[in-house]
Amino acid sequence: xxxxxxxxxxxxxxxxxxxxxxxxxxxxxxxxxxxxxxxxxxxxxxxxxxxxxxxxxxxxxxxxxxxxxxxxxxxxxxxxxxxxxxxxxxxxxxxxxxxxxxxxxxxxxxxxxxxxxxxxxxxxxxxxxxxxxxxxxxxxxxxxxxxxxxxxxxxxxxxxxxxxxxxxxxxxxxxxxxxxxxxxxxxxxxxxxxxxxxxxxxxxxxxxxxxxxxxxxxxxxxxxxxxxxxxxxxxxxxxxxxxxxxxxxxxxxxxxxxxxxxxxxxxxxxxxxxxxxxxxxxxxxxxxxxxxxxxxxxxxxxxxxxxxxxxxxxxxxxxxxxxxxxxxxxxxxxxxxxxxxxxxxxxxxxxxxxxxxxxxxxxxxxxxxxxxxxxxxxxxxxxxxxxxxxxxxxxxxxxxxxxxxxxxxxxxxxxxxxxxxxxxxxxxxxxxxxxxxxxxxxxxxxxxxx
Amino acid sequence: xxxxxxxxxxxxxxxxxxxxxxxxxxxxxxxxxxxxxxxxxxxxxxxxxxxxxxxxxxxxxxxxxxxxxxxxxxxxxxxxxxxxxxxxxxxxxxxxxxxxxxxxxxxxxxxxxxxxxxxxxxxxxxxxxxxxxxxxxxxxxxxxxxxxxxxxxxxxxxxxxxxxxxxxxxxxxxxxxxxxxxxxxxxxxxxxxxxxxxxxxxxxxxxxxxxxxxxxxxxxxxxxxxxxxxxxxxxxxxxxxxxxxxxxxxxxxxxxxxxxxxxxxxxxxxxxxxxxxxxxxxxxxxxxxxxxxxxxxxxxxxxxxxxxxxxxxxxxxxxxxxxxxxxxxxxxxxxxxxxxxxxxxxxxxxxxxxxxxxxxxxxxxxxxxxxxxxxxxxxxxxxxxxxxxxxxxxxxxxxxxxxxxxxxxxxxxxxxxxxxxxxxxxxxxxxxxxxxxxxxxxxxxxxxxx
Numbered sequence: 063x064x065x066x067x068x069x070x071x072x073x074x075x076x077x078x079x080x081x082x083x084x085x086x087x088x089x090x091x092x093x094x095x096x097x098x099x100x101x102x103x104x105x106x107x108x109x110x111x112x113x114x115x116x117x118x119x120x121x122x123x124x125x126x127x128x129x130x131x132x133x134x135x136x137x138x139x140x141x142x143x144x145x146x147x148x149x150x151x152x153x154x155x156x157x158x159x160x161x162x163x164x165x166x167x168x169x170x171x172x173x174x175x176x177x178x179x180x181x182x183x184x185x186x187x188x189x190x191x192x193x194x195x196x197x198x199x200x201x202x203x204x205x206x207x208x209x210x211x212x213x214x215x216x217x218x219x220x221x222x223x224x225x226x227x228x229x230x231x232x233x234x235x236x237x238x239x240x241x242x243x244x245x246x247x248x249x250x251x252x253x254x255x256x257x258x259x260x261x262x263x264x265x266x267x268x269x270x271x272x273x274x275x276x277x278x279x280x281x282x283x284x285x286x287x288x289x290x291x292x293x294x295x296x297x298x299x300x301x302x303x304x305x306x307x308x309x310x311x312x313x314x315x316x317x318x319x320x321x322x323x324x325x326x327x328x329x330x331x332x333x334x335x336x337x338x339x340x341x342x343x344x345x346x347x348x349x350x351x352x353x354x355x356x357x358x359x360x361x362x363x364x365x366x367x368x369x370x371x372x373x374x375x376x377x378x379x380x381x382x383x384x385x386x387x388x389x390x391x392x393x394x395x396x397x398x399x400x401x402x403x404x405x406x407x408x409x410x411x412x413x414x415x416x417x418x419x420x421x422x423x424x425x426x427x428x429x430x431x432x433x434x435x436x437x438x439x440x441x442x443x444x445x446x447x448x449x450x451x452x453x454x455x456x457x458x459x460x461x462x463x464x465x466x467x468x469x470x471x472x473x474x475x476x477x478x479x480x481x482x483x484x485x486x487x488x489x490x491x492x493x494x495x496x497x498x499x500x501x502x503x504x505x506x507x508x509x510x511x512x
Numbered sequence: 513x514x515x516x517x518x519x520x521x522x523x524x525x526x527x528x529x530x531x532x533x534x535x536x537x538x539x540x541x542x543x544x545x546x547x548x549x550x551x552x553x554x555x556x557x558x559x560x561x562x563x564x565x566x567x568x569x570x571x572x573x574x575x576x577x578x579x580x581x582x583x584x585x586x587x588x589x590x591x592x593x594x595x596x597x598x599x600x601x602x603x604x605x606x607x608x609x610x611x612x613x614x615x616x617x618x619x620x621x622x623x624x625x626x627x628x629x630x631x632x633x634x635x636x637x638x639x640x641x642x643x644x645x646x647x648x649x650x651x652x653x654x655x656x657x658x659x660x661x662x663x664x665x666x667x668x669x670x671x672x673x674x675x676x677x678x679x680x681x682x683x684x685x686x687x688x689x690x691x692x693x694x695x696x697x698x699x700x701x702x703x704x705x706x707x708x709x710x711x712x713x714x715x716x717x718x719x720x721x722x723x724x725x726x727x728x729x730x731x732x733x734x735x736x737x738x739x740x741x742x743x744x745x746x747x748x749x750x751x752x753x754x755x756x757x758x759x760x761x762x763x764x765x766x767x768x769x770x771x772x773x774x775x776x777x778x779x780x781x782x783x784x785x786x787x788x789x790x791x792x793x794x795x796x797x798x799x800x801x802x803x804x805x806x807x808x809x810x811x812x813x814x815x816x817x818x819x820x821x822x823x824x825x826x827x828x829x830x831x832x833x834x835x836x837x838x839x840x841x842x843x844x845x846x847x848x849x850x851x852x853x854x855x856x857x858x859x860x861x862x863x864x865x866x867x868x869x870x871x872x873x874x875x876x877x878x879x880x881x882x883x884x885x886x887x888x889x890x891x892x893x894x895x896x897x898x899x900x901x902x903x904x905x906x907x908x909x910x911x912x913x914x915x916x917x918x919x920x921x922x923x924x925x926x927x928x929x930x931x932x933x934x935x936x937x938x939x940x941x942x943x944x945x946x947x948x949x950x951x952x953x954x955x956x957x958x959x960x961x962x
Contacts, residue, residue, distance in 0.1 A: 086693065086700060093693040093700075097635040097725055103605070123624060125723045134703040141701065142691060142725040145632035151601035152636050155553070170622070174573060174656040182595035185547040186602050205719035206624040241592060243536065243543040248814045250536060250543075251591065253584040269655035273575045275547055275592040364698045 070447055070483050071336050071454030071496055072474075073163070073305070074109040075118040076102065078143045080461035081342055083371055083424040084362035086137035090464025096143030099152060105466055106153045109160055112470035113484050115495050116161030116192060117153065118285075118305065118456055119146040123170055124202035132370030139374075147179050154187035161492030163192035163285055163303075168225040169218050170198060170207045174268055176225075177232035180282045181274040189278030189491030193229075194285040194305065195296075197222050219292035221265045226284065226300045230501075231259040232272040233281045237503050241275055259506050279493045280501040289317065289404075298324035301335055302498050305456050307404060307428045308339040314430075314451030336496055341443065341455040342426030344433040345468040352433045359460060360421055368420035375427055376405040376419075385417040404428055429458055436472040443473075444482055520897055520933050521786050521904030521946055522924075523613070523755070524559040525568040526552070528593050530911035531792055533821055533874040534812035536587040540914025546593030549602060555916055556603045559610055562920035563934050565945050566611030566642060567603065568735075568755065568906055569596035573620055574652035582820030589824075597629050604637035611942030613642035613735055613753075618675040619668050620648060620657045624718055626675075627682035630732045631724040639728030639941030643679075644735040644755065645746075647672050669742035671715045676734065676750045680951075681709040682722035683731045687953050691725055709956050729943045730951040739767065739854075748774035751785055752948050755906050757854060757878045758789040764880075764901030786903040786946055791893065792876030794883040794910055795918040802883045809910060810871055818870035825877055826855040826869075835867040854878055879908055886922040893923075894932055 078096035079086040086093050095101045109117055126139040133141055146164035154162060162183065166176050176193065184191035197219060201212035213221065240255035259270035286293065286301040297304050298321060308314035317339075322332045344359075346352025365385065373380050376389075383390055389409035405428055409419045425431055432439045446452050459465025477483035488495055528546035529536040536543050545551045559567055576589040583591055596614035604612060612633065616626050626643065634641035647669060651662035663671065690705035709720035736743065736751040747754050748771060758764035767789075772782045794809075796802025815835065823830050826839075833840055839859035855878055859869045875881055882889045896902050909915025927933035938945050 084698075087695045087698060093695065094691070099605070099636050099638075122723065123628070125721055130703045130706070134701050134706070135698050137700050140723040142686065142723060144635060145628050145724070148597060148601040148629055148632040148636060151598040152605045155549070155602045155605035171625075172620070172657055175621075175625075178573070178595050179598055182598040185594060186549050186598060188549075202719075205717070207622055208715075208717045236592065241544070245537045245543065248534075248537060248585050248812070248817075250587050251584050253580045256580070256584070265658075267655070267658045269652075271575055273572065273590040273592060274595070362698070367698075 065448050068453070068497065069481070070443070070477065071115045071338060072483065073116045073118040073338055073454070073456035074105070074114045074466060075120070075340065075456045075458045076105055076462065077120070077138050077458070078462070079137050080465055081138070081426065081458040082359045082460040083136055083138060083367055084359055084364070085461045087362045088359055088461050091461035092463065093137070095462060096137060101463070102144070102149060102153060103156050105463055106157050106160065108463065108466055108470050110157050112474045113487060114160055115454070116163050116492060117150070118163045118194065119150065119165060121146045121165035121167070121196070122200055122203070123167060123198070124200050124206055126200055126202070127370055127374055129366070129370045132366045135364050135367045147183065151183055151186055154183065154190065159190070159487045159490065161190045161192055161283070161495065162187055163194050163283070165194040165196055167196050167198040167203070168222040169213055170203050173225050173228040173266055174232065174272070177229040177272055178274055181233060181272065181277045184277035184279055184282045185274070189493065191277070191279070192283035192285050192303070192492055194287060195222065195226060195301070196287055215290070216292065219296060223296055224263045224265045226296070228259070228261050228263070228266055228268050230281060231261060231506055232268070232270055233277060234503050234506065235259065235270055235272040236276045238276050238280070257506050276503065279491050280503070283492050283496065283498060294321055294324065297321060297335070299328045303336045303338060303496065306337065306339050308451070309404070309408060309428065309430050311446055311449060311451055314339055314446055315449055318451050333497065334499065336453040336498070338454045338456045339452050340426065340429035340458050342429050342431045342458045342460060343439050343469055343473065344431070344460055345436060345439060345472050347435065349434050349438070352435065356425070356433050359425065363421065363424050368424050369416065371424055371427070372416065372420040375402070375423060377402040380416060383416055386415050389414060389416055389419050425460065426458060436476045439473050440476040440480065443477065444480065447482065515898050518783070518903070518947065519931070520893070520927065521565045521788060522933065523566045523568045523788055523904070523906035524555070524564045524916060525570070525790065525906045525908045526555055526912060527570070527588050527908070528912070529587050530915055531588070531876065531908040532809045532910040533586055533588060533817055534809055534814070535911045537812045538809055538911050541911040542913065543587070545912060546587060551913070552594070552599060552603060553606050555913055556607050556610065558913065558916055558920050560607050562924045563937060564610055565904070566613050566942060567600070568613045568644065569600065569615060571596045571615035571617070571646070572650055572653070573617060573648070574650050574656055576650055576652070577820060577824055579816070579820045582816045585814050585817045597633065601633055601636055604633065604640065609937045609940065611640045611642055611733070611945065612637055613644050613733070615644040615646055617646050617648040617653070618672040619663055620653050623675050623678040623716060624682065624722070627679040627722055628724055631683060631722065631727045634727035634729055634732045635724070639943065641727070641729070642733035642735050642753070642942055644737060645672065645676060645751070646737055665740070666742065669746060673746055674713045674715045676746070678709070678711050678713070678716055678718050680731060681711060681956055682718070682720055683727060684953050684956065685709065685720055685722040686726045688726050688730070707956050726953065729941050730953070733942050733946065733948060744771055744774065747771060747785070749778045753786045753788060753946065756787065756789050758901065759854070759858060759878065759880050761896055761899060761901055764789055764896055765899055768901050783947065784949070786948070788904045788906045789902050790876065790879035790908050791905040792879050792881045792908045792910060793889050793919055793923065794881070795886060795889060795922050797885065799884050799888070802885065806875070806883050809875065813871065813874050818874050819866065821874055821877070822866065822870040825852070825873060827852040830866060833866055836865050839864060839866055839869050875910065876908060886926045889923050890926040890930065893927065894930065897932065
């Protein structure tokens, strides 16, 4: 039994054919997964049967890279797949209990659209929606939205801070019991329970009202993935789940203590925010089988893809540096700062060459890689959970559907036997299953009739 | 048998509890329809079993009105319901053949998001997506998107002209056979078949590439609803379906000839665009039963709601004008010009009072109202179809689910007996069922690698 009285939360982070960069070439993944709804319906049902808290979908509003040769050899850099909100809305029709978390950028969206679409998904799913707020690490996104250049990191976070407040305010347009639908009196909603936001800020002016009733969860669950200083500050104030990349136990416990320690400043309890680092599990019935599986995937990585991925994720320019040279200094672009720092730190600490680093990150892209038997993987997850390095994990299957099937049928039963993971959903909403409170309706200062 | 060799196309235009403004108060509608996914799943299955071409969803990104008393007494002015793209994505999981058409505004959206979401829906549904392009008639929408004022009518259409070209260009990012997914060679897509849009225009600069493979239909079907001069010009160049409000046979045939006559200028055949006027059918087994049904709905219209709806739809200020006074002059706002003109024209032609006009439009809101037996309704539809006033109709059930059940079980079998409507779907995509050609891929002038 766990020393902790709570149990793990688990996300199923679904990438089209799996998280390994060469997954689509492997027989245990489906090559056309990115545009096959049946593939995702099957994954969602497997994840729900295994009692995962949620399905997690990343997003990008650009193809991630400029090297056409490298891009054309990968399935996971947003080269061609479903848009997450439409996909999760589809999956809401074939699932009943699992949470549905989609990524949406605050930099190239409008808060009214984001508030409305996630509220709609929350109603469609009976209270299972979550919004993974990102600020767009990829500068190419700017060019798809009539901007000359990407917003700088600090500016993106300033916009995000205001954006999330506007979205929360729009979700509180109607009180929970506003829609009385009194046929006799001819009163559809109580006008005293409609509150107009009337937001006027530095980045946005949004009057409202939002034209969707208050979501079943009050607010869809707010998830964040940034681990930079600005990201942690935003998360401490507004996030309810953090998805983060922490490769070692020390990094994980330090990050956990740091973020949880910030909550009090905002009047929040430590358990109001769940920290779910990514975990990339390669499961075998024996250690040798697991290593073989991983090795087979690694062998499928094309050097062009590996180098390009490293340039992309670490913000590095590798031209002129051969595969066996040490990793050069980061160029300090305005992309996702925290991940860039992390990768270069790992390379320096372990003295990795370019090839060694790209082989390392091509699998889990900086996330925690676990290769072994179900018992050994469960040991590692348990250790990190009990050491307060995590409240659970966002599971990143190397291949799909194969890698999810492995985790669901081999690792989850082991976690359940140890009392570390649920055998039945606690509630019907994502919020209930995560153990998060339902936010009370707050009247806006500016509330008035429209 | 019809003189025409083609058969009717029918849309099922779903408003939450029905199109009649008081529908939600009637026992044959569901009061909480707007946020009940089971309600919509049932409607979609009924419409598909009846072989409707498509489900049509209107949209607005604001609550339509300023009179809080009137708003709180209605269910159909976007006061609280699902967002269309999330709802249709949900319905794509429980249907197989029916088309799914969602409205999205070109004024308060970005072309990249619109292109991507409809492409995603087209993949989710196996080629059943349609985009109803509107330019936003309601000036309140501006205030939800950090704008001081609504764009003027002409400016909105200039933006829409460019918007639709950008969207079409983004859909042609990849050629149809670009995704080779060659596991042996490690080639996911053929880089020679990726084309970057590189659009630089007056309203938008959008580089691309779109990060979704070319949709199954090539392009999702483009629908338009504007019937103003600018709307007809845009439709003649770009639309494949027009949804329009034509109350009389003369109006309908004149509109039909006008729009079809414009296609040649753009090198398009007349059958490349289907004209589907709205039809609001109140079906009874006898004429008296139909009239009673309609009368019961009309009695449920609250005067506050009727007057407010008339002000909204006709662009009128009725303050100081009692219910029994004649309809005053239109104030000439920048809303949906064509509909405003139409309503005032009707009132003047027939010498209607304010009350008479609001009772008239509260039902079908300017659309064609048909009250009668299945045979009589079929007669009227047949007459208009055979006179080339329509290629089919967008059916607006007065109540839902009751009104759709009536049409599906009583009128559609009558149309089928007359050979006017299909008994089985012709194809698997919306485009095939509508009899529209699949657009060939066009390379952009600026095509280059990203």
